[in-house]
Amino acid sequence: MSSDLGFDIPDSPSQLFKFQKNRRLFFWWIFHRLTTPLRVLPDFLIIGVMKGGTTSLFQYLAKHPQINPPFRKEIKFFDLHYKQGLNWYRAHFPLKAKMTNGSVTGEATPYYIFHPMAAQRVAKDLPKAKLIVVLRNPVDRAYSHYNHMVRVGREKLSFDDALEIEDERLFQEEEKITSDPGYSTFKHLHYSYKARGRYVEQITKWLELFPREQMLFLSSEELYEQPSLPYGAAINFLGLPKWEPEKFKTFNQGDYDGLSAKSCKSLSEYFKPYNQQLYELLNMDFGWN
Numbered sequence: 374m375s376s377d378l379g380f381d382i383p384d385s386p387s388q389l390f391k392f393q394k395n396r397r398l399f400f401w402w403i404f405h406r407l408t409t410p411l412r413v414l415p416d417f418l419i420i421g422v423m424k425g426g427t428t429s430l431f432q433y434l435a436k437h438p439q440i441n442p443p444f445r446k447e448i449k450f451f452d453l454h455y456k457q458g459l460n461w462y463r464a465h466f467p468l469k470a471k472m473t474n475g476s477v478t479g480e481a482t483p484y485y486i487f488h489p490m491a492a493q494r495v496a497k498d499l500p501k502a503k504l505i506v507v508l509r510n511p512v513d514r515a516y517s518h519y520n521h522m523v524r525v526g527r528e529k530l531s532f533d534d535a536l537e538i539e540d541e542r543l544f545q546e547e548e549k550i551t552s553d554p555g556y557s558t559f560k561h562l563h564y565s566y567k568a569r570g571r572y573v574e575q576i577t578k579w580l581e582l583f584p585r586e587q588m589l590f591l592s593s594e595e596l597y598e599q600p601s602l603p604y605g606a607a608i609n610f611l612g613l614p615k616w617e618p619e620k621f622k623t624f625n626q627g628d629y630d631g632l633s634a635k636s637c638k639s640l641s642e643y644f645k646p647y648n649q650q651l652y653e654l655l656n657m658d659f660g661w662n
Contacts, residue, residue, distance in 0.1 A: 405444070405464040412463045413472055415443070417479035417503040417611055418495065420579075421486030423569060424517040425509040425593040428624040431481040433604050436618040440611075441467040441478045448480045451495050452488040456554060459498060477611055479503075484562060486575050489547045490554075496582040504583060505607060509593030510661045511570025511648070512632070512640045518566050520629040527563050533636060539567055570644055573651040580654075592659055597623065 405412075419427050428446060435442040443465045448454070450462040466478050479502075485491040486506060495502065509517075519535060522528035528535060546561040569575075579588065589610040591603040600621035608615065645662055652658045 402464075406460075408468065409460045409464045411468050411470070412466050413469050413478060414459075414463055414499060415466060415479040415502060416477035417505060418485065418499070419479065419481035419483070419505045419507065420491070420495075421483045421506050421575070422508060422514060422572070422593075423483040423487070424514050424521065425483065425507040426596045426623075427481045427483045427507055429600070429622070430505070430507055430591070430596060430603070430607065432624055433600065433618055433621060434479070434607060434611075437608065437613060437616050439474065439476045439613050439616075441471055441476050443467070443478060443480050446480060447482045449482050449484065451491040451498075452482060452484045453558065455490070455494055475613070477613070486579065487561075487565065487569050488558070489551050492579045492582050501587075503611060504579065504588045505591065505610070506576070506588065507591045507593050507596060507603075508572055508651075508659060510659070511567075511572065511644045512637060512661070514593075515566040515570050515640060516632045516636075517629075518569065522563055524629075532632075535564065536566060536636075536640075539564060543568060567640075567643065571647045573647050573654055576651070576654065590655055590657060594659075 419431055421427070431442075431446045434440050435446075445465070448462065448465050450457070454461070465480070472478070485495070495504075515536075516532065519528060519532050530538070542560050542564045546558075549556045550558055550561060576590075589607060591606060596603045601617060604617065604621070605615070641662075648659070648661050
C-alpha cells in the first residue's frame with residue numbers, strides 16, 4: 374500500500390514487524406521513495422543463472438570504484454515485484470548526483486532469465502540495459518539448486534524422485550504465470566531443477582528481444598577457477614577502466630554430498646542435446662559434454 378506522499382506503508386503484519394524491528398530501515402525507505410525522481414535506473418542486469426555464481430560476480434563488480442551498487446543485489450522486480458511499478462524499482466538505486474565520472478549501477482536477480490515474463494518487461498522498461506549471464510554446467514547447477522531447496526526446507530523428496538516428478542510439478546506453470554500476473558511462482562521458482570538448465574530455450578527468448586552485442590555470457594566454472602578473467606570481461610563489457618579487487622572471495626557456496634555416478638550420467642545425457650544447441654547458438658563451447 375502507498376501513501377499520498379508516494380512511499381510504501383506496511384500493509385501486512387510481517388511488513389509492520391520488519392519496520393518496527395528496524396526503524397532505520399523504515400526511515401531509509403521513506404527517504405528513498407520521496408527521492409525517487411532524483412534516482413537512476415540500472416545500466417546493467419545480471420539475469421542468471423541461479424546457483425551459477427551471480428552473487429560472487431555482483432560482489433566483485435560492486436567493489437569497482439565506478440560502480441555504484443543498489444541497496445541490495447537481488448531486487449526481483451522484473452519477476453516477482455513488477456506490480457509495484459517502476460518508481461518502486463527506481464527507489465532502490467543511487468541518486469543521479471552520485472553517478473559521476475562515468476559511473477554505472479546494476480543489480481543481479483538470477484530468476485530473470487527463467488521467468489516467462491521478465492524478458493518482455495526488461496525490453497519495455499530497460500531496452501538499452503546491458504545483460505550479463507553466468508552459465509554453469511546444468512548438471513551441477515541442478516544438484517546445487519536441489520540441495521539449496523533441501524537446506525531451506527522446501528524440498529522433501531530425494532533428488533531422483535524430484536527429477537522424476539518435475540514435469541508434473543511444472544505442468545502449465547508458465548502459462549498460468551503469463552496469463553495471471555498474480556499467480557504464485559512458487560513451483561516454477563523452486564522445483565525447476567532440469568528446466569532451468571535448458572539454457573538454449575531461455576536465451577533464445579532473450580535474443581529475440583535484445584541484440585547479441587547487448588548480452589555477455591560467462592562461464593561459472595571459470596568464475597570459480599580464474600575469477601579475474603570473467604570479471605575482466607564484465608568490466609570491459611560495461612565500458613569501465615581496468616580495476617580488480619584485492620581478493621576474489623566465493624560467496625554463497627553450498628556444502629553437500631556429491632552426486633551419484635548414476636544420476637550424473639543420466640542428467641548429462643539429458644542435457645547433452647540442449648548444451649550442443651546452446652554452443653551453436655552462442656558460438657561458444659562451455660565444455661560440459
